[in-house]
Amino acid sequence: MLEGHLHRLCGGRYTLASETVHVRVSGMTARVEREFYQCAKCGDAQRTVEQREAAEQAAVALLRAEHGLLAPKAIRQLREGLGLTHAQVGELLYGVPKGIVEGWERGRYLQNPEADALLRSLENREELERRAAKAGVTLPVPEGVTADGGAPPAPVPDHGVAVEPRASEPGATP
Numbered sequence: 001m002l003e004g005h006l007h008r009l010c011g012g013r014y015t016l017a018s019e020t021v022h023v024r025v026s027g028m029t030a031r032v033e034r035e036f037y038q039c040a041k042c043g044d045a046q047r048t049v050e051q052r053e054a055a056e057q058a059a060v061a062l063l064r065a066e067h068g069l070l071a072p073k074a075i076r077q078l079r080e081g082l083g084l085t086h087a088q089v090g091e092l093l094y095g096v097p098k099g100i101v102e103g104w105e106r107g108r109y110l111q112n113p114e115a116d117a118l119l120r121s122l123e124n125r126e127e128l129e130r131r132a133a134k135a136g137v138t139l140p141v142p143e144g145v146t147a148d149g150g151a152p153p154a155p156v157p158d159h160g161v162a163v164e165p166r167a168s169e170p171g172a173t174p
């Protein structure tokens with residue numbers, strides 16, 4: 001705390017002040033009030049790490065609400081519900097490092113709206129399987145399905161027509 005402290009250069013005292021700042025988080029910008037200490041005599045400004053962090057946290061909370069982004073706990077629940085590791089979720093999101101996924105769950109990082117939409121789309125089983133096949137992620141066997149080590153039952157094609165491999169799917173290239 002610097003409040004009431006002497007500014008040795010001028011003999012003035014620091015008092016708590018507030019300023020409006022634009023904080024950028026994951027490509028988004030939030031306007032928040034940030035506290036700082038200002039010398040009442042010469043106007044010298046001092047900003048502590050705590051004050052910067054408080055402003056960042058306020059910005060994250062604001063952006064999360066504004067963009068309707070998943071809360072850290074919700075991301076963890078989503079991932080754990082699917083039985084995926086941080087690394088696997090990262091791979092399913094086109095190569096997000098696992099440390100970032102961990103950061104989202106701890107509230108240290110904020111996912112941007114695109115990443116948020118991708119996270120939510122993992123709840124759609126079809127989308128999840130499509131993405132997993134593309135990313136080479138082996139999904140855990142969903143609950144209720146017997147894990148006998150065998151391959152999941154393949155759909156039987158009608159009329160004996162061979163099912164084309166996934167790679168030939170139009171628009172499969174990212």
Ligand SMILES: [Zn+2]
Pocket residue numbers: 007009010011012013039040041042043044
């Ligand atoms: Zn001063």
